[in-house]
Amino acid sequence: MEKDLRSHLEELRKTYVYPTKVALYKKPISLVKGKGCRAWDQDGREYLDALGGVVSISVRHNHPKIKKKMMSMLAEDEIQHSTHLFLSLYMEELAEKLAKLAPGFPRNCYLTNSGSEANEMAIMTARVATGEQMIIALRHGYHGSTNATLNLCGQASWRYPHQGGGGVAHAMAPYCYRCPFGAKKGSCQLECAEDVRNVVETTTSGKVAGVIAEPILGVGGFIDPPTEYHSKVLEIIKSFGGCYISDEVQTGVGRTGDSFFAIEQSGVEADVITMAKGLGSGAPIGAVIAHRDLAEKLRGKHHFNTFGGDPYQSMQAGMVLDIIQEEQLMQKM
Numbered sequence: 001m002e003k004d005l006r007s008h009l010e011e012l013r014k015t016y017v018y019p020t021k022v023a024l025y026k027k028p029i030s031l032v033k034g035k036g037c038r039a040w041d042q043d044g045r046e047y048l049d050a051l052g053g054v055v056s057i058s059v060r061h062n063h064p065k066i067k068k069k070m071m072s073m074l075a076e077d078e079i080q081h082s083t084h085l086f087l088s089l090y091m092e093e094l095a096e097k098l099a100k101l102a103p104g105f106p107r108n109c110y111l112t113n114s115g116s117e118a119n120e121m122a123i124m125t126a127r128v129a130t131g132e133q134m135i136i137a138l139r140h141g142y143h144g145s146t147n148a149t150l151n152l153c154g155q156a157s158w159r160y161p162h163q164g165g166g167g168v169a170h171a172m173a174p175y176c177y178r179c180p181f182g183a184k185k186g187s188c189q190l191e192c193a194e195d196v197r198n199v200v201e202t203t204t205s206g207k208v209a210g211v212i213a214e215p216i217l218g219v220g221g222f223i224d225p226p227t228e229y230h231s232k233v234l235e236i237i238k239s240f241g242g243c244y245i246s247d248e249v250q251t252g253v254g255r256t257g258d259s260f261f262a263i264e265q266s267g268v269e270a271d272v273i274t275m276a277k278g279l280g281s282g283a284p285i286g287a288v289i290a291h292r293d294l295a296e297k298l299r300g301k302h303h304f305n306t307f308g309g310d311p312y313q314s315m316q317a318g319m320v321l322d323i324i325q326e327e328q329l330m331q332k333m
């Protein structure tokens, strides 16, 4: 019977779902249950879930505290959706927690439904705040699947022909294992960081909105730059008037152990930080955490997203942050 269910789902997928939604494995499985670090497929086969969605389950599947809270919200008929046109305890408190967790400056948050949407808002914030268009992104970087964020990606397998967009130039990746400059880690001159300068000087007017980079390039193959890379890029981008955007969609929520945001380990106070994935531990939520001075530049206009910061998602993200602290998950990395 369960085997039939798998075949049935596979058939529906093939027939009705976009062909870009590619399932893992030749014989795709259906994960039907998750508890703690384990997941179960349609045949009741148990897995140690090291993938967690795609690195989105940060505090284990169906954490008992989150489950209890969600069930009590349902029992009390707590409002499921109202938009940010109304005040919401969960959204407001989550914004405060995130702003206080991020280093360096007073900050404002914008809650989204995904990492792509967060990065869209981040580059828009940098562009509005600087009055400049150009964003420098990295080859091998990945920042999402919307039009503008695909345009930031430095990977051919994610790019489509005739894809619109502009205002982005790509610098070489800080890829020590296959250094594009043929240099050796430890004895190099950070040619990869200097390439950011070269790209600005040769492909832009000399002024930029900013740079966007993952502290560790995830989708690109877990490319972990030399320690000084990000601080050097910060110095370079500042010299051209740009903002530093740290895409922490994969690396945030304390995943790198020593700090809540991976970029902190490079001593960089990023002007804008984006998050998603592990922030919700299964709930569709993302966040932009921007230097207040930059966020203020958007004042006077509306920016609306219907579900961003909705109560259930925000509650879950808020609890994820608490659980990471209470259970000392970072210290256990």
Ligand SMILES: Cc1ncc(COP(=O)(O)O)c(C=O)c1O
Residues within 6 Å of the ligand: 054, 113, 114, 115, 116, 117, 119, 142, 143, 144, 145, 214, 218, 219, 247, 248, 249, 250, 276, 277
């Ligand atoms: C570093 C990074 N940024 C952005 C995204 C896009 O996030 P989402 O899929 O939630 O839109 C991803 C997703 O894999 C990611 O890994």
